[in-house]
Amino acid sequence: MTDGLRVEGLSFNYGAKKALDEVGFAVPSGRFCALLGPNGAGKSTLVSLLTRLLVAPGGDIHVAGQDMRRHPRRALAALGVVFQQSTLDLDLTVRQNLAYFAALHGLPRAQVPARIDAALDRLGMRERADEKARALNGGHRRRTELARALLHDPRVLLLDEPTVGLDVESRMAITAQVHDLARTDGLCVLWTTHLTDEVRDADQLLVLHRGRIIADGQTGEIRGDMPLSDWFLAKTKVPA
């Protein structure tokens, strides 16, 4: 598998505190993978390693076949990221926010307007292009960030708890849109969450608990006859 995301033997400590312990998994292209973990499981640490905000002393990360340790620029160029905290400039328009990102990524100038239009079309945001980000609701701001993350045509899309703070309707809409991006556009998607209702039976599921992957497979098979929320609680609850 060269197109998706592959992680092997990834460990990370904060001083004496072990945050990730020999984490390994693979997500192929065209797959939506939910990374589910309770608070403190190590999700943010893993996201920081995948985006190279942190570097692990050992272990490997390959993004679309590019080795993050040996060729970080190439690996990062194949990765689109939506961070948990919004990083839009609220005083810029939607289009200006995307144009700024395009310049940061060094996209060829002549291509930028068409790429922005195409990315906004994919998320149904074209008609909002000239509005200031401040005027958008939470769901539309997230869609703008998603369009921006797609601008450089990444093969792997990483979303860190992207629905935090959204109302139910926006949450469900963006969850469905990202599932479509995996299915229709063949993107490899890693979606971190602690909300079990965002995960579908056909999705790949990774469960992170106390820094270890405790389940990796098709959600429907993992949960069996139990609702995923019950399964998850039973596997991750801390004894009283």
Ligand SMILES: Nc1ncnc2c1ncn2[C@@H]1O[C@H](COP(=O)(O)OP(=O)(O)OP(=O)(O)O)[C@@H](O)[C@H]1O
């Ligand atoms: N800077 C830090 N210094 C020390 N320990 C840390 C630091 N950051 C995280 N940790 C610890 O590492 C473990 C993993 O934390 P991490 O933030 O990656 O988990 P998480 O799954 O993202 O949790 P949450 O959903 O609450 O953000 C936790 O036990 C946390 O307390």
